[in-house]
Amino acid sequence: MGVHFGVSVFFVFCLVGLSANAKVFNIGSPPGSDITKALLKAFTEACQAPTKSTVMIPKGEYKLGEIEMTGPCKAPIRIALQGTVKADGNLINGKEKWVAFRNIDGFKLNGGGVFDGEGNNAWRSNNCHKTFNCKKLPISIRFDFVTNAKIRGITSLDAKHFHINVIGAKNMTFEDVKIVAPAESPNTDGIHVGRSDGIRIINSFISTGDDCVSVGDGMKNLLVERVTCGPGHGISIGSLGRYSHEEDVSGIKIVNCTLQETDNGIRIKTWPSAACSTTASDIHFQNIILKNVTNPILIDQEYCPWNQCNKQKSSTIKLVNISFKNIRGTSGNKDAVKLLCAKGLPCTNVELGDINIKYNGADGPATFQCANVSPKLMGTQTPKACSSPLTKPAK
Template sequence: MDWIFGGRSVQRLMLSLLIIWGVNATYADHILNVKKFGAVSNGKTDSSQAFLRAWEKACNLGGGFKILVPNGVFLVKPLVFQGPCKGFMAMQIKGILRAPKYLSYFHDDDWIKFEHIDGLFISGGGVFDGQGAVAWPHNKCPKRKDCKLLPASFKLAHVTNATIQGITSLDSKSFHMIIFESRNIRVDGVKIKAPETSPNTDGIHIEGSSNVNVTRSVIGTGDDCISVGPGNKKVSILDVFCGPGHGISVGSLGKYPGEDDVFGLRVRNCTLAGTMNGVRVKTWQASPRSSASDFVFEDIVMRDVYNPIIIDQKYCPYSSCDEKFPSMVKLSNIKFRNIRGTSTSKVAVKLLCSKAVPCEDVELRDINLKYIKKGVPALASCSNVVHGSSKGLVIPPPCI
């Protein structure tokens, strides 16, 4: 835990949660039910303003009040739950929050956003229903680099000391959950669901944040289950089931000039089933200079995964890309340990590094990946210069 958050940060986060839980116990009658502010649970009446009125009252009262979204279906248009607040904020969501189907209701990038808040606890087992199926055909990002992403369902922006626990995100129009420029964030026991064919529906995207801990969650979607973008420090992913989807990815990195470095990622005790990728580090070709280092992927099970272990420094999902210049993102100190299971591609380990800045300190330790076709051995492939080592039993035989 100290590795994730750092000593004093742990104390502050735990104190925050204890205060929230203590407040909930002490002020059991101080519950702000959104229905008392005008929300209607018929799934058709716009309840946006009722939610905001409940939030504003709790935010200004200085703590000790919990916002309750009871059972039922609540239609809400794009919302921004704004801080700073005078106390810790607690929201218990038992019902279903339903987004408008049509993009004409959205003028920003997000559906529900929490921003500039210190101390936030969201729980209750409720559902964020993004109703994304109508919007997915309008997503141009799989074909165009300069596209505009469709609205994300849930975003934390400039939030400190928050726990998101036990909620479900269903059929987001784009990313399900974004953690942006936030710190000391815990996401625990969430469920994220979208069809395998839904475009750019990353489960959890983390960017510019520090001390983020994702645990005990089940994610199945049409893009990365979890994507760790630029500018992150100390991210931990533990006990996550991913599938379908594109795996657990660092990146893509290097798409824009001036991106901050990525440092410190641990992915542990996870299972990936039927995904396009397993654990992946991806950087754009022709990308500007930055660095990504100190990653550990360990104790991971692959079940029929196409690219179980992959470093891809020529990432480009489009039909034509600038291949004149290599990626300038420096990758170093990347450990793959105790990873086992089956690969649906013959090349189970693919390390495609940059021609300009070779990968450094790549470790393969105790790897056992087998090709699903019986009698046909799996292979490992290294491109350009990969500096590193292999330890223990490594199958397929390493190319480092």
């Protein structure tokens, strides 16, 4: 189909799987052009349509500036991105996002296309991984208060900051999503979710410079399944407790995932001297494959990058009902398992079952460290697990 704008409506329907009563709004712009105004115009018209509609971005490369597509819309709406949209390759100073979808119910984004954030030049000027007082860069794609949505078959490439950020969402699925940025790209979290209920991230590939999936405060009922992660910083719950007025986290399931060559594996991280007192509960990791992963299993309640906090004050984030089951593979260092809970608020009801993590380095064997937690053990544990509230590393 591509740039042939005269293609029949029937053929368009076949390509994007639309029902017969959906109206198509084409951007009407040639490849190579800036489609910011055309896309906003097409979206606005589609949003006002009384029946389901699709905004079509055909095959080809297009320039796209900062854009915000906001509902509510009168009927379900779909963005069919078949081409590649490219952000400004230079820095976008002070901007919090590149593309934003907001307040839309019944939303779909698909088509096999690419959001290219062109982040290479921006990464060189970004130092947010070293200091709080840094120059903010735009998140590639934001979903704010989007409900009953499905994002499928798209690619996010070289985001300047986070690739995808989700807040205030309900009943939202990401499927067959591909996220790619170099391992050295700073703060390029793959998918960050927070203050949402009922999010599914399934059958996706995330290779980036920060967390593949990161979970912020207020997240409830998250499923991450069949996700391949690496390189990156792994799959992280948190960090939690950095800001005041944070909300509880509950109902997190990370299952049937593979982590390869990541700096961390599956982890929960909270700040000491936290600015709030909340609970993170019912967090379960199961059937995880590790391939040369540093820090494969980690609870860190003294997470304090840049030394910008008081480690003498215990974390006030309560961790309850946590499980790690059937976690297997290889570690990149000897610290295979570290459950380092807060002294003032020990972790409760932590279960470990069938852990088999091998390490073959010269400084081995692998270790299992516990602090302020007495885990319930089931099945076999390699390395040998600790079981007392406060122990030295097990050999």
